[in-house]
Amino acid sequence: MAQTSQNKKDLAQARTKTNFDVTDMTNYLYGGPANVEQRRYIIDLIAREPIFNKDDWPWLNHTDAVKRGIAMSTRLAEIKMEHELNDLDFATMVEAIDDTLPILLHNGAFIPVINSQGSDEQIEKWIPLAEKYQIIGCYAQTELGHGSNLSQLETTATFVQETDEWEINSTTFTAAKWWIGGLGAICTHAVVQAKLIIAGKDYGAHVFVVPIRSLDNHKPFPGIQVGDIGPKAYGGFNKMENGFARFNKYRIPRENMLMRFSKVSRDGVYTKPPHAKLSYGSMVLLRSVLIRQMALYLSRATTISTRYLTVRRQFNNPTKRNDTDINPGLETQVINYPMVQNRLFPMIAQSYALFAAGSVMMEMYIGLMTGLSSGNIDTLAEVHATSSALKSYCTTIAAAGAEECRKLMGGHGYSYFTGLAHMFASIVPSNTYEGDNYVLTQQMARYLLKEVKTARTTPNKVTPYSKYVLLALNRDSFAHARCSVAKAEDWLNPDVQLAVFEHRCARLATELSDAVDAAGGMESTTWSDHNIECYRISHAHAQYVMVLWFIQSIREARNPEADEECRASPEAIAILERLSNLHALHTIQTNLADFTEDAYFNPSQCQSLRAQVKSLVASIADQAVGLVDAFDHPDFLLASALGASDGDAYQRLWDKAQTEPLNRREVCDGYEEYIRPLLKKHGELKL
Amino acid sequence: MAQTSQNKKDLAQARTKTNFDVTDMTNYLYGGPANVEQRRYIIDLIAREPIFNKDDWPWLNHTDAVKRGIAMSTRLAEIKMEHELNDLDFATMVEAIDDTLPILLHNGAFIPVINSQGSDEQIEKWIPLAEKYQIIGCYAQTELGHGSNLSQLETTATFVQETDEWEINSTTFTAAKWWIGGLGAICTHAVVQAKLIIAGKDYGAHVFVVPIRSLDNHKPFPGIQVGDIGPKAYGGFNKMENGFARFNKYRIPRENMLMRFSKVSRDGVYTKPPHAKLSYGSMVLLRSVLIRQMALYLSRATTISTRYLTVRRQFNNPTKRNDTDINPGLETQVINYPMVQNRLFPMIAQSYALFAAGSVMMEMYIGLMTGLSSGNIDTLAEVHATSSALKSYCTTIAAAGAEECRKLMGGHGYSYFTGLAHMFASIVPSNTYEGDNYVLTQQMARYLLKEVKTARTTPNKVTPYSKYVLLALNRDSFAHARCSVAKAEDWLNPDVQLAVFEHRCARLATELSDAVDAAGGMESTTWSDHNIECYRISHAHAQYVMVLWFIQSIREARNPEADEECRASPEAIAILERLSNLHALHTIQTNLADFTEDAYFNPSQCQSLRAQVKSLVASIADQAVGLVDAFDHPDFLLASALGASDGDAYQRLWDKAQTEPLNRREVCDGYEEYIRPLLKKHGELKL
Numbered sequence A, B: 001m002a003q004t005s006q007n008k009k010d011l012a013q014a015r016t017k018t019n020f021d022v023t024d025m026t027n028y029l030y031g032g033p034a035n036v037e038q039r040r041y042i043i044d045l046i047a048r049e050p051i052f053n054k055d056d057w058p059w060l061n062h063t064d065a066v067k068r069g070i071a072m073s074t075r076l077a078e079i080k081m082e083h084e085l086n087d088l089d090f091a092t093m094v095e096a097i098d099d100t101l102p103i104l105l106h107n108g109a110f111i112p113v114i115n116s117q118g119s120d121e122q123i124e125k126w127i128p129l130a131e132k133y134q135i136i137g138c139y140a141q142t143e144l145g146h147g148s149n150l151s152q153l154e155t156t157a158t159f160v161q162e163t164d165e166w167e168i169n170s171t172t173f174t175a176a177k178w179w180i181g182g183l184g185a186i187c188t189h190a191v192v193q194a195k196l197i198i199a200g201k202d203y204g205a206h207v208f209v210v211p212i213r214s215l216d217n218h219k220p221f222p223g224i225q226v227g228d229i230g231p232k233a234y235g236g237f238n239k240m241e242n243g244f245a246r247f248n249k250y251r252i253p254r255e256n257m258l259m260r261f262s263k264v265s266r267d268g269v270y271t272k273p274p275h276a277k278l279s280y281g282s283m284v285l286l287r288s289v290l291i292r293q294m295a296l297y298l299s300r301a302t303t304i305s306t307r308y309l310t311v312r313r314q315f316n317n318p319t320k321r322n323d324t325d326i327n328p329g330l331e332t333q334v335i336n337y338p339m340v341q342n343r344l345f346p347m348i349a350q351s352y353a354l355f356a357a358g359s360v361m362m363e364m365y366i367g368l369m370t371g372l373s374s375g376n377i378d379t380l381a382e383v384h385a386t387s388s389a390l391k392s393y394c395t396t397i398a399a400a401g402a403e404e405c406r407k408l409m410g411g412h413g414y415s416y417f418t419g420l421a422h423m424f425a426s427i428v429p430s431n432t433y434e435g436d437n438y439v440l441t442q443q444m445a446r447y448l449l450k451e452v453k454t455a456r457t458t459p460n461k462v463t464p465y466s467k468y469v470l471l472a473l474n475r476d477s478f479a480h481a482r483c484s485v486a487k488a489e490d491w492l493n494p495d496v497q498l499a500v501f502e503h504r505c506a507r508l509a510t511e512l513s514d515a516v517d518a519a520g521g522m523e524s525t526t527w528s529d530h531n532i533e534c535y536r537i538s539h540a541h542a543q544y545v546m547v548l549w550f551i552q553s554i555r556e557a558r559n560p561e562a563d564e565e566c567r568a569s570p571e572a573i574a575i576l577e578r579l580s581n582l583h584a585l586h587t588i589q590t591n592l593a594d595f596t597e598d599a600y601f602n603p604s605q606c607q608s609l610r611a612q613v614k615s616l617v618a619s620i621a622d623q624a625v626g627l628v629d630a631f632d633h634p635d636f637l638l639a640s641a642l643g644a645s646d647g648d649a650y651q652r653l654w655d656k657a658q659t660e661p662l663n664r665r666e667v668c669d670g671y672e673e674y675i676r677p678l679l680k681k682h683g684e685l686k687l
Ligand SMILES: Cc1cc2nc3c(=O)[nH]c(=O)nc-3n(C[C@H](O)[C@H](O)[C@H](O)COP(=O)(O)OP(=O)(O)OC[C@H]3O[C@@H](n4cnc5c(N)ncnc54)[C@H](O)[C@@H]3O)c2cc1C
Pocket: A105, A139, A140, A141, A142, A146, A147, A148, A149, A178, A179, A180, A181, A237, A242, A429, A432, A433, A434, A435, A436, A437, A438, A439, A528, A531, B312, B314, B315, B334, B337, B339, B340, B407, B408, B409, B410, B411, B412, B414
């Protein structure tokens, strides 16, 4: 088994080339040693429990998987209570478990929605029950016929004054709640979005706490038809019982309507909320959490791919490749091929940028909530738009990236045992839920259109991240703006990079604004004619902000006056700057036409840009393994035969194959019944 | 159930807008009514047999799925024999079955390899047995340690002169055969690639027919350790038992080496083949078949997506949308959103282009084989390179396209019942097998580098599809070449489009050639430093050829002197020309930087290009449903709740959900064991 130890040797040898302190880098990523420690502690809590073992997952069908999901859910709840864990720790447990469980929406949506939209008495009533899991909840908004368009939900809650109740009705077939995680099997309660109707008048969608299953025997209450919507794409969400529900004149008490903002009195008088968008906070939170999640996902995918491609050798290329002197006669490690590096390393850089984006987004959210709590809604619109743009962009690149990491591994990449297939299947729906990634970009576009107007009237009121709209105020000079890069090194100047992204955003925002104005304005019925351009500007903005935040996070890490947790050593800073350059320039290269179609870049700048990207990619090569080690994903979490930390890919792949249940039989099931009759159809054959 | 019939009404109404004859278009796609008829007949053969019913597939685990795969395999074999079906009909059966079965490599590789590499006597011995399924074969090339790099396979076949045998050995752990479809359970024989060794001398990889399992009882023979490698990514290839095998001094007779080209005599004398690349033919065939398969896949994906997005309504947009007058008060059909059209319609155009490419590629293959049979190898290099470039490009866009079609459908797109998830899982490995899509592009690049040289010495010897290299012969004038488009309509001129693609190919080929020369030539050790550029030029070439072939196929369909099967009506031609324009211009737009970075396009051309693409996309809108109907994919084949031909998406999705086994129980499995103890941990709760 010589090759096996060659795998290990290869990875070990690659590690020796790391020229920065991996621990230091890990601390930078997670915000200091205390966080790193806590994350390890929590992952270990999960790894130690047999119920979270992942070995038999690939062979579970949906029926068995949901049962497992239920078992895992209840254990997760118990651990949370036993150890009195907070939300971040809960998120880390879910990260470690690495699957979507029936109970997730209880903590992820049911509790937060009651907390943010319930009155004080309602919070006092429901939250303690929910926190002790005496009730289990889910979040039921989407219907068979409606998801994106909330305003057309068809479920109704009609006030019945005689009995002081709401009557919940699925008025039509398409009003059936659909896709609701936790509804299929586990939940006892749901927060349900339904149109509030009083005396025939429709007040639009409101939120109600609806008992679904009996606390005595878990049977659904009469008047509710409930079930599982069936298996999902790519084997994803297999342990989750996304459910449907139809309500037939189902009654709940009036006080089950969440009444922090809107209220309905005993005599049926409706009071509307003081501000229309106060409930946006929880959406911003969910999106901010998603961005951090994408950082964790893409960093895991690149970890697996980087390690395997370091030990995979294919083709003899006895050249200057830096391993040949040490390993004469061996084939080239595929990670040495420029094409492999060109596909993989920008995703490592992206993972780092996602970590930075996740932190800043979370800070913005906290800032927003602090403001809101003192009645300040100034930043609401900006934070809402930013989180929408970032959610759309980050979930898009993470899903595409996971599949690219899998494909990078060639044939063995198509094995379940890479650990990546399961991941991709879990990531892709994030492009759809919490707001479809295309629909969502219209939020950022609307925001920027307002900023373009503000720039013309009160330029000092433009918010920081959209200051670029000021660049295009003078149309003539903007039309002749040209990129300042004169020599190749100029590309490495962060200020130049930012100027380049700002130029693009300014142009796209202004073009969109002109087009919308020409067509009659934002509120005109032609708004949707611009949705291609909304998507373009929103992603351009997201890229700009990602580049900016990554640059800023490195500046902070370099700042001797910053908090100790934020600082990093000069060696780490040096490689982070390379990653940031790679991230910025590769993003530009991927979208190069956006910078050339108005002649902002000239041909020689294009050439030098490509050359810089190529040389930055090459400059990461020796550090790649160290950079992914720094993500600090333990083997339990990776659950990958190809990407384990010891590099022993072939041995693990072999061992995994031996666990295949089919291999327990010498002759396959189906031989007597099917194969033998076929083989013998034309008589006995002796060879 | 009002909405249900609205679904149907919506699709029916969309059909009324079709302004060409769908049958006529179907005939164009499949090459005449006889082919269409035959395809329908064959699909129906499969649809009628209960064993090919797809309803319970999502709930099968790998163990059950393989058993099903075996049952389906044997029935497939029987039908082939009963009806004496040819290879194309066999392919259509496989298309209709829509899954990868253990037996596929028997017909897809085992038989073709023996036919092309066996001597006449060997063909006479093995082929009749194989055709009557008295033996079942597979194709065993890849090993745990080697796939792309054939030359380093580690399995050996050592000549044992005393007994006139070969001794097959897996010399090392990584020599284990791996990924071999059919090896895990079903096969009795394998054609095995192994290094031929005589008297200590290594003659490189050769092909041997190796008995794997006993014809008496199907037990693997002593000396062979064989099994299934385990589940695959995304639930793909679930019914296929891709297998592994290790050989331990396993003996087979000398005459089991396939000896059409190379030979070994009784006394161990080795005779080498007359020409090194004679075995390329079967690779070209497999790749050509793949291109047609991609046309079928992407056309299915766009069919499903187009139909569902026609019946899905979301958001009120009571504008000029052409359905509102007929359906007042209803929301907009999401297919009316420009962003949806912009994502979807170019893929319909691509599907049509893929159909054309599949046919031409197959004709090229037949031409090649005709030539070869009379000793003419002139076109071998070109056809080999073209099929490599096309395989890489077409499988890439088909896989990405299938996932995009799924994502286009929003939330319901993530249900298994779309029919698309299963498809994507089946397509993605095509990016890896038959030559990894990145490695493969080096074939085209090498070919073009030779063409660049030929252009300089004997320009009249340059082959037709690479004639563009002549454009760059005069460096100076080429550097100043500018796109000729002056007004928007110029973009619609096929000759202009082709000139644009030719310019790009000429530039990239010349740049690559210069870079390779500067680094010491193609055979130098720095060759792999250019593999990013190899990928770029190969895909650019593939796009050029795809655009060209689609244009040519329409010209032929318009030609009154062409075969009747190739002709189409003026109405069909008109819409085909729009599709061809969209395909060409959208491909340019997607790769816009390639045309701007050398200032070949100027800013106003970029603007008018984008405007043209937008208007072409819009111009397809009314025809989209007719265009996908023309693909002629019956509901059995689509196996999609959302994309069925009657449009009844919501009803079908509902009905499918009711078949979920979890829904047979009122209270879920796991309640007593897990949920109840959790709920009751803090005592009984009465609410
Ligand atoms: C795994 C998963 C879990 C979920 N869990 C829950 C849950 O627990 N609770 C819950 O309530 N919901 C849940 N959902 C539902 C989810 O929130 C919705 O599916 C999502 O918001 C998308 O809405 P939709 O399905 O209506 O998409 P649609 O709006 O139908 O989208 C279809 C297509 O139309 C396009 N489109 C729509 N409108 C426009 C427009 N105005 N302009 C341009 N293009 C447009 C979209 O881009 C998309 O391509 C879940 C969904 C999934 C996949």
